[in-house]
Every structure is written in C-alpha cells, then in structure tokens.
Amino acid sequence: MTDTTTTAPAATDPGDVDGPRPRLSRWLTVGAASLVALVLALWLMASTSNETDTVANIPTADSADAGFARDMAVHHQQAVEMAYIVRDRTTDPDIRRLAYDIAQTQANQRGMLLGWLDLWGLPKTSPDGYMTWMQGGHMGHQTEDGSLMPGMATNTELHQLDTLSGNKAEIFYLQLMTTHHMGGIDMARACAQQCAVPQERKLAQGMVDAQQSEMKVMADMLKERGAALR
Amino acid sequence: MSKTSKKTAAADRKARIEEMRRAEKARDRRNRIITITLSTVILAGLVGWGAYAINSANEKKDQKAAAAAKPISGEKTWDAKKLGRTHVETKVDYPMNPPVGGNHAPQWMTCNGNVYTKAIPNENAVHSLEHGAVWVTYNDKATATDIKTLTDKVTKTPYTLMSPDKTQSGTVMLSAWGHQLSVSKASDPRVDQFLTKYVQGAQTPEPGAACTNGLTAS
Numbered sequence: 001m002t003d004t005t006t007t008a009p010a011a012t013d014p015g016d017v018d019g020p021r022p023r024l025s026r027w028l029t030v031g032a033a034s035l036v037a038l039v040l041a042l043w044l045m046a047s048t049s050n051e052t053d054t055v056a057n058i059p060t061a062d063s064a065d066a067g068f069a070r071d072m073a074v075h076h077q078q079a080v081e082m083a084y085i086v087r088d089r090t091t092d093p094d095i096r097r098l099a100y101d102i103a104q105t106q107a108n109q110r111g112m113l114l115g116w117l118d119l120w121g122l123p124k125t126s127p128d129g130y131m132t133w134m135q136g137g138h139m140g141h142q143t144e145d146g147s148l149m150p151g152m153a154t155n156t157e158l159h160q161l162d163t164l165s166g167n168k169a170e171i172f173y174l175q176l177m178t179t180h181h182m183g184g185i186d187m188a189r190a191c192a193q194q195c196a197v198p199q200e201r202k203l204a205q206g207m208v209d210a211q212q213s214e215m216k217v218m219a220d221m222l223k224e225r226g227a228a229l230r
Numbered sequence: 231m232s233k234t235s236k237k238t239a240a241a242d243r244k245a246r247i248e249e250m251r252r253a254e255k256a257r258d259r260r261n262r263i264i265t266i267t268l269s270t271v272i273l274a275g276l277v278g279w280g281a282y283a284i285n286s287a288n289e290k291k292d293q294k295a296a297a298a299a300k301p302i303s304g305e306k307t308w309d310a311k312k313l314g315r316t317h318v319e320t321k322v323d324y325p326m327n328p329p330v331g332g333n334h335a336p337q338w339m340t341c342n343g344n345v346y347t348k349a350i351p352n353e354n355a356v357h358s359l360e361h362g363a364v365w366v367t368y369n370d371k372a373t374a375t376d377i378k379t380l381t382d383k384v385t386k387t388p389y390t391l392m393s394p395d396k397t398q399s400g401t402v403m404l405s406a407w408g409h410q411l412s413v414s415k416a417s418d419p420r421v422d423q424f425l426t427k428y429v430q431g432a433q434t435p436e437p438g439a440a441c442t443n444g445l446t447a448s
Contacts, residue, residue, distance in 0.1 A: 077342075114438065143386055
C-alpha cells in the first residue's frame with residue numbers, strides 16, 4: 001500500500017498542475033487566429049466587391065434589367081402612338097387629357113429605359129425575341145400583325161382606331177388602352193421583382209401603381225359612355 | 231520497502247514528468263505550426279481568390295467591350311461627319327446605293343418594323359436612318375425564302391424597315407447611318423449581328439426620334 005501513498009503526491013506535482021493551462025491558451029490562439037482570418041476574409045470580400053462594383057452592377061444583355069428596358073421601350077412606344085391617334089380623332093377634353101398624360105409619361109419613361117441601355121453599352125433589340133427574360137416566359141403570346149407583346153394592339157386595330165371618330169374612337173381607345181395597360185403591368189411587375197438595379201425596380205413599380213389607377217379611370221370613362229371592355 | 235527502491239521510484243517519476251513536459255512542448259510547437267500554416271493557407275487562398283475574381287470580371291468586361299466595338303465582318307463605313315443632315319425638298323444624288331446618310335426629305339419613312347413591297351424614295355429612308363433605323367433592301371437575286379426570312383425579322387423589330395431595290399449591287403443589303411453590309415442570303419448570321427448592333431445603335435445621329443407617323447405610301 002506504500003506504493004499508492006508514494007504515488008499519490010505525484011498527482012499534485014507542480015509539473016502536472018499547469019497541464020490544462022497551455023491547452024486553454026492553445027485554443028485561444030487558434031480561436032484568435034481564426035477570428036483574424038475571418039475578419040480579413042470579410043474585409044477582403046467587401047473590398048473586392050467594391051472594386052468590382054462598376055463591373056458587377058452592369059446588367060448583361062440577357063438580364064431582367066436589360067430585357068425589361070428593351071421590351072418596355074417597345075411596349076410604351078405603341079401607347080404613345082395610340083395617344084397621338086386618339087387626340088386627332090376626338091375633341092373630348094377628358095380623353096385628350098388622358099391621352100396627353102399617357103403619351104408624355106410613356107415617352108419619357110421610354111427615354112429612361114433606352115438611356116440606361118446606352119449607359120450599359122447594350123443593344124436595343126435582341127434576336128432572341130421578346131420577354132425571354134421573364135420568369136415563366138412570355139405567357140404564350142403569339143407575335144402577329146405588330147402585336148409583339150401581351151396587351152399590344154395589332155396594326156389592324158391601330159388603323160381601325162385611325163378611321164373612327166368622336167365617341168366611337170374614344171370607346172375603342174379606352175378598350176385598347178386598358179388591354180395595353182394589363183399587358184404592361186404584368187411585365188412591369190416582373191421587373192419590380194426580378195430587376196437588380198434599384199432605380200429600374202422603382203420605375204417598374206411606379207408603372208404598376210400608376211397604370212392600375214389609370215385602368216380604374218378608364219373603366220369609369222367607359223361606363224360614362226355606356227360601354228364596357230371588349 | 232527499501233530506501234533504494236523509493237529512490238528509484240522518485241527517479242522514475244522525475245523521468246516520466248520530464249518526458250511529459252517534452253511531449254507537451256512538442257505538442258505546443260506542432261499546434262503553433264498548424265495554426266500558423268492554416269491561417270497562412272486561408273489568407274493566401276482568400277487573396278488569390280479575390281485577385282482571380284477581380285481579374286476575370288475585368289477580362290469579361292474587356293471582351294464584351296471589344297465585341298461591341300468591333301465592326302461586323304465585311305461592313306462598309308462612312309465618316310459620319312461628312313454625311314449631310316439638312317432637310318431638302320429636292321432629289322438628292324447620293325454617292326452610295328442604297329444611301330447610308332446625307333441630306334434628306336423633311337418626312338421620314340415610317341420605320342416601325344414596316345415592310346414595303348415597292349421601292350421607296352431614298353430621301354425619306356435616309357431620314358429614317360437618322361432616327362436610328364436599319365433599312366433592309368434586296369434586289370431581284372433575293373429568293374422568296376430570303377424575303378420571307380427578312381420580312382419575319384423586320385416585322386418583329388421596331389426601328390427597321392424593308393423595301394426592294396433593283397438597282398443595288400448586293401442581293402441583301404442592310405444600311406444604318408454611316409454603315410452598310412451586303413450579304414448573299416438572308417440566313418447569313420451577320421444579318422442579326424447588324425440589326426443588334428445598329429437598331430437605335432450608337433451611330434444614331436438623333437437618338438429618341440420616332441419611327442412612327444412618317445410616310446407610309448411608296
């Protein structure tokens with residue numbers, strides 16, 4: 001039993017007392033080193049993304065940003081054109097004011113979209129067609145007779161509008177323009193969700209809001225004329 | 231128990247402790263090396279990855295810029311500064327056929343993806359080019375397939391117009407302000423390249439001008 005009594009003090013030997021201490025400081029060292037590495041990594045990532053900002057923030061030709069800018073510029077152009085036609089076909093101040101408002105707004109917005117494409121150095125047209133950037137595709141729209149995207153009137157309908165006058169022209173315009181806004185709102189909503197450039201998302205959301213309220217105005221104007229949507 | 235055996239036991243203990251301390255030191259050193267090496271590898275990896283990311287992004291941008299600036303193979307160009315932009319009511323004698331710029335009629339040809347089946351006046355078409363349109367023309371050598379292919383493209387593309395021109399040298403010719411391409415058939419991939427590059431392209435003297443509400447009768 002003496003053996004145990006002699007080995008017992010060894011457990012409290014000062015050489016063994018500092019056993020767990022270096023282990024703790026070792027983990028502290030590793031922890032500190034990892035922390036430094038993590039901070040450095042975050043800093044590096046932040047600084048690289050800053051340096052590449054000008055590169056990374058330019059949308060590519062197949063992005064939602066570029067696609068929306070290209071396609072909505074075309075969609076808007078027809079709204080501008082229809083507004084001019086109806087202003088020549090009626091003297092009604094309400095319709096002429098509505099058409100003036102739409103023409104001014106959409107011509108300006110179209111200029112913004114085309115200007116962004118210029119800044120990004122991207123083409124205004126794509127051989128791949130329209131609305132290919134939209135998640136869920138172009139809703140099976142057949143491009144025919146100048147109706148290139150959902151909501152767009154055909155060339156035949158535009159010519160028809162140009163032959164009507166007064167009340168008939170007003171009603172047909174309100175019908176065509178309501179359909180036009182419906183197609184436009186779907187596309188603008190897609191950009192408001194998918195576009196990466198915040199200014200463009202904001203413009204798209206603005207289109208959704210404004211065109212929805214214009215659709216209510218047009219519904220009332222149709223009712224005043226004893227007509228409904230086609 | 232004898233005194234010597236006690237002494238031996240003490241010496242043994244001392245030796246064991248010595249050995250434990252040595253092992254402890256070796257572990258410490260090994261861990262230090264691992265820590266330093268690991269940190270260095272992580273750092274080097276991050277720096278390398280960052281540099282690569284910046285570099286590849288720049289390279290991609292350079293390639294895109296180079297592709298956009300490159301002329302389309304076989305296209306002819308004219309100095310835009312030497313092309314007149316005055317509105318005239320008279321016939322204009324253009325030095326190239328079809329014309330790619332110069333003085334022109336006050337009224338532009340409607341170029342909202344319009345296909346004209348008869349020849350149209352140069353003076354009106356040139357005004358459309360000033361507004362950023364691409365004018366597609368073909369002569370008698372163009373086949374029905376060529377005409378169908380071009381018609382499909384043009385009708386889907388605002389800021390283009392199309393018309394026959396019996397007097398031109400090429401089978402199919404595409405003209406933008408200061409630029410022209412001649413191809414032997416409509417399926418040539420350069421047709422799409424030309425349209426993509428020049429429909430409302432950087433050559434446009436009057437960006438934002440309309441292609442609607444122009445002259446439509448030929």
